[in-house]
Amino acid sequence: MKTITFNQIKTSSIALEFDEVIPDNIYTWDNSDFDAYQVPIGNSRFPITDFFDIVIEGEAESPAEVKMVLNGDYGRVKYIGCKMSAGEIIVNGNADLHAGAEMSGGKVTVHGNVEAHAGREMSGGKLEIMGNTKEFCGASYIGEWRGMTGGEIIVHGNAGKQCGECLTGGSIHVLGDCDILAGIHMTKGVIEIDGNVNRWPGGQMKNGNIIIHGKVGRLLEGFVEQGIVTDPEVQGKVYPGKYIEYKGDIALNGKGALYIDAEKNRDRLSTWIEEDDEYNAIRVYREQ
Amino acid sequence: MEYILKNGIVYDPQNEINGETMDIFIKDDQIAESVSDDAKVIDVSNKIVMPAGVDVHAHVAGPKLVLGRLYRPEDSRMGVSQKTKIERAEAGFSIPCCPTTGYRYSRMGYGTVCEAAMPPLEAKHTHEEIATIPNIDINPVTLFGNNWFCMEYAREGRIEEMAAYIAAMLRVSKGYGVKIVNPCGSEAWGWGQNVHGYDDKAPYFDVTSRQLVVALAKANEMLGLPHSIHIHPNDLGHPGNYPTTVETLKSIKEIKKSTKKAAKIRDQTVHNTHLQFHAYDGTSWKDASSGADKVADFINHNDYVTGDVGQVTFDETTTMTADAPMEYDLFQISGLKWANKDIECETAAGIIPCIYSPKTPVGTLQWAIGLELFLLVDNPWQICMSTDHPNAGPFIRYPRIISWLMSAPRRMEMIENGEVHKWSHKRTGLAGLDREYDFYEIATITRAAPAKIHGFPDRGALTPGYKADIAVYDVNPNDFDPSRNPEMVERIFTSAAYTIKDGQILVKDGDLVATKPSHVIWTDVKGWEREEAQVLNEMMPFFTQYYSVKWENYQVHDHFLSNPIKVEVPAK
Numbered sequence: 080m081k082t083i084t085f086n087q088i089k090t091s092s093i094a095l096e097f098d099e100v101i102p103d104n105i106y107t108w109d110n111s112d113f114d115a116y117q118v119p120i121g122n123s124r125f126p127i128t129d130f131f132d133i134v135i136e137g138e139a140e141s142p143a144e145v146k147m148v149l150n151g152d153y154g155r156v157k158y159i160g161c162k163m164s165a166g167e168i169i170v171n172g173n174a175d176l177h178a179g180a181e182m183s184g185g186k187v188t189v190h191g192n193v194e195a196h197a198g199r200e201m202s203g204g205k206l207e208i209m210g211n212t213k214e215f216c217g218a219s220y221i222g223e224w225r226g227m228t229g230g231e232i233i234v235h236g237n238a239g240k241q242c243g244e245c246l247t248g249g250s251i252h253v254l255g256d257c258d259i260l261a262g263i264h265m266t267k268g269v270i271e272i273d274g275n276v277n278r279w280p281g282g283q284m285k286n287g288n289i290i291i292h293g294k295v296g297r298l299l300e301g302f303v304e305q306g307i308v309t310d311p312e313v314q315g316k317v318y319p320g321k322y323i324e325y326k327g328d329i330a331l332n333g334k335g336a337l338y339i340d341a342e343k344n345r346d347r348l349s350t351w352i353e354e355d356d357e358y359n360a361i362r363v364y365r366e367q
Numbered sequence: 368m369e370y371i372l373k374n375g376i377v378y379d380p381q382n383e384i385n386g387e388t389m390d391i392f393i394k395d396d397q398i399a400e401s402v403s404d405d406a407k408v409i410d411v412s413n414k415i416v417m418p419a420g421v422d423v424h425a426h427v428a429g430p431k432l433v434l435g436r437l438y439r440p441e442d443s444r445m446g447v448s449q450k451t452k453i454e455r456a457e458a459g460f461s462i463p464c465c466p467t468t469g470y471r472y473s474r475m476g477y478g479t480v481c482e483a484a485m486p487p488l489e490a491k492h493t494h495e496e497i498a499t500i501p502n503i504d505i506n507p508v509t510l511f512g513n514n515w516f517c518m519e520y521a522r523e524g525r526i527e528e529m530a531a532y533i534a535a536m537l538r539v540s541k542g543y544g545v546k547i548v549n550p551c552g553s554e555a556w557g558w559g560q561n562v563h564g565y566d567d568k569a570p571y572f573d574v575t576s577r578q579l580v581v582a583l584a585k586a587n588e589m590l591g592l593p594h595s596i597h598i599h600p601n602d603l604g605h606p607g608n609y610p611t612t613v614e615t616l617k618s619i620k621e622i623k624k625s626t627k628k629a630a631k632i633r634d635q636t637v638h639n640t641h642l643q644f645h646a647y648d649g650t651s652w653k654d655a656s657s658g659a660d661k662v663a664d665f666i667n668h669n670d671y672v673t674g675d676v677g678q679v680t681f682d683e684t685t686t687m688t689a690d691a692p693m694e695y696d697l698f699q700i701s702g703l704k705w706a707n708k709d710i711e712c713e714t715a716a717g718i719i720p721c722i723y724s725p726k727t728p729v730g731t732l733q734w735a736i737g738l739e740l741f742l743l744v745d746n747p748w749q750i751c752m753s754t755d756h757p758n759a760g761p762f763i764r765y766p767r768i769i770s771w772l773m774s775a776p777r778r779m780e781m782i783e784n785g786e787v788h789k790w791s792h793k794r795t796g797l798a799g800l801d802r803e804y805d806f807y808e809i810a811t812i813t814r815a816a817p818a819k820i821h822g823f824p825d826r827g828a829l830t831p832g833y834k835a836d837i838a839v840y841d842v843n844p845n846d847f848d849p850s851r852n853p854e855m856v857e858r859i860f861t862s863a864a865y866t867i868k869d870g871q872i873l874v875k876d877g878d879l880v881a882t883k884p885s886h887v888i889w890t891d892v893k894g895w896e897r898e899e900a901q902v903l904n905e906m907m908p909f910f911t912q913y914y915s916v917k918w919e920n921y922q923v924h925d926h927f928l929s930n931p932i933k934v935e936v937p938a939k
Binding site for chain 2: 219220221222223224
């Protein structure tokens with residue numbers, strides 16, 4: 080087992096890029112390699128030792144035996160763990176864009192907040208974020224219609240907009256709240272949200288599953304109520320409790336399943352909607 | 368600067384030089400009879416020397432490309448490399464950025480590329496992009512197949528006015544020739560429709576695509592343009608479309624080729640592009656099969672027709688064409704993202720990403736039909752290499768296509784070991800074809816024939832006085848069997864030992880050593896000024912009322928052109 084500890088000396092207002100500093104590349108490195116390495120910053124490169132005091136302990140035969148500990152503020156360090164396939168990275172602080180992007184194995188843990196595009200296009204491994212994250216967590220690359228295909232993302236805080244966009248496999252679990260359009264364009268996989276969702280979960284989803292334990296603000300019109308289900312089983316896992324099940328998004332002939340907690344969303348049941356002012360207002364408007 | 372390419376094994380089909388060992392002399396930007404003693408000697412013994420490649424049909428510059436790049440950022444991140452002292456950064460796979468396009472063509476030994484669809488309204492933009500593509504000369508052909516004025520002239524049978532209009536628009540857009548895409552169909556798309564078959568009418572204009580194509584062909588020959596009409600017929604990609612293709616070609620049969628000097632170089636009166644997409648039999652995708660034998664048979668019996676193939680290469684690519692209704696049909700099948708671009712009174716284009724997989728029946732059928740066309744058309748001067756870049760595959764796959772053409776065992780291996788879907792031999796006759804191209808025929812379909820078809824008087828051959836556009840490939844054809852070494856064939860044609868453009872060495876051993884600005888080639892028709900003025904006068908009220916730009920801004924002025932080469936077509 081080899082532990083490489085990065086103790087931050089100074090920060091940079093222009094982001095550092097860490098996609099080369101992953102266990103797959105550095106498991107054989109010793110101090111002289113780090114002294115010689117220049118880290119990309121903007122359109123240039125600078126010695127990594129200007130920014131970090133690097134301590135190496137132990138030996139590693141393979142990337143899987145590497146543990147990287149990143150101490151300090153990594154709020155301006157992008158691509159932490161990007162494209163890694165094995166090993167472990169622990170960030171004791173915040174992380175910038177694309178943390179854990181395109182990773183295919185190993186584990187990344189961030190004990191802080193993470194910027195957007197965390198876990199983008201992951202195909203394996205585990206990304207755990209103890210704080211909040213921003214937009215496009217577990218999403219696809221811009222323009223790409225094939226997003227995260229495997230692995231697991233756990234967000235202990237809140238997630239931003241379009242979490243799990245174009246999800247084509249794997250699972251995302253948000254323990255906090257989630258912003259609009261979670262699981263937009265998703266075709267496979269599971270998104271579980273413990274907190275509340277303000278609007279539009281599963282927009283244009285074709286397949287896959289979304290489970291929401293909190294309150295849902297507004298649903299898209301493309302979701303059709305299927306009734307109340309108890310203890311639904313989704314991809315081999317049972318989610319205890321009562322849920323309202325929806326199918327959608329029918330705008331795209333989608334067959335995705337959306338489960339929302341029945342107790343917290345009673346007002347959403349069709350029997351309740353009859354008495355709901357907002358929906359009545361929309362119906363009256365449409366009938367005009 | 369003077370050079371001698373010493374002891375190369377030369378393939379120059381236009382001069383009927385087939386693998387002779389000889390020296391090529393270069394003086395400044397031209398090939399010369401002899402050079403002085405100061406000339407620098409480049410030893411190319413045991414290497415193949417050919418004229419630089421000429422791409423007969425590709426989409427490399429213009430509004431569609433920009434829309435495609437905006438629309439597919441995920442394509443741009445493929446093939447990224449950092450800038451060097453010579454090159455700017457590269458990016459993109461199926462729709463590479465402009466400099467990358469030039470670099471990649473150069474590395475394959477190409478020197479000239481035809482940009483196959485330029486709407487006049489977006490001509491300025493096309494020329495701006497051409498100016499940023501280095502190393503290759505580009506001749507953009509202007510779209511006329513859904514032009515409102517052309518449709519009106521065709522309906523009324525006013526061929527002379529149409530010729531004058533074409534002459535004027537070539538000058539306005541600085542275009543090289545007449546391109547027709549899904550005649551009447553892209554206009555019908557403006558009404559949410561398409562035309563089906565050759566005798567279907569565009570809504571409102573009351574003109575069939577037959578009338579329009581025949582009129583454009585007559586006008587083209589009346590003007591005596593260097594290139595014939597360049598047509599993408601109706602019903603692209605629909606099973607059972609080969610009769611439309613044959614009908615289209617047949618209708619041009621009676622039209623006499625112009626006797627003018629500029630038109631003398633070419634033999635054809637119609638060039639049918641990406642024939643592969645137009646050679647399907649059957650009634651639906653369920654019973655689709657190859658119609659390549661019928662199309663090839665027609666071409667073999669009619670020497671006024673040339674074509675290029677549009678070979679599918681099994682890649683994830685981007686389809687983009689001025690055939691907007693077809694793109695919408697494709698979108699309905701694939702469900703991937705779709706973009707549409709309407710060009711007012713001129714045309715309409717569509718874009719969707721497309722994945723040609725060897726595991727799918729349709730992609731494999733298209734692949735096999737393309738190869739069948741290459742192998743069934745007897746005369747290599749009538750069929751050219753193309754992937755309709757980027758529609759059937761990116762141009763960087765030409766070397767792989769060459770390896771398929773030169774190796775029947777490789778094709779059979781793909782069919783037999785299940786590398787491709789079984790439709791490749793169940794629905795086509797590919798498995799029964801054992802023809803193999805030799806280097807002379809490869810030189811014909813990639814250089815000599817495209818140059819002749821486009822009517823270039825200065826390239827596509829190693830004749831003294833021609834431009835010194837030369838490619839050298841590192842293989843000795845006398846002790847090399849391409850049939851048994853397809854990977855090697857692909858490798859040697861992917862990275863040229865030397866690419867020389869205008870007498871300047873741009874590529875050495877597959878690496879770029881220099882870049883140079885590109886030229887744009889356009890046709891200037893002389894002697895029609897009075898008729899042109901009349902026609903423009905007549906169209907101006909309509910133009911002023913309905914076009915979204917002013918006439919003054921519509922025209923491509925000279926300062927927009929990057930190093931123009933003007934091809935003058937003299938008076939009637």
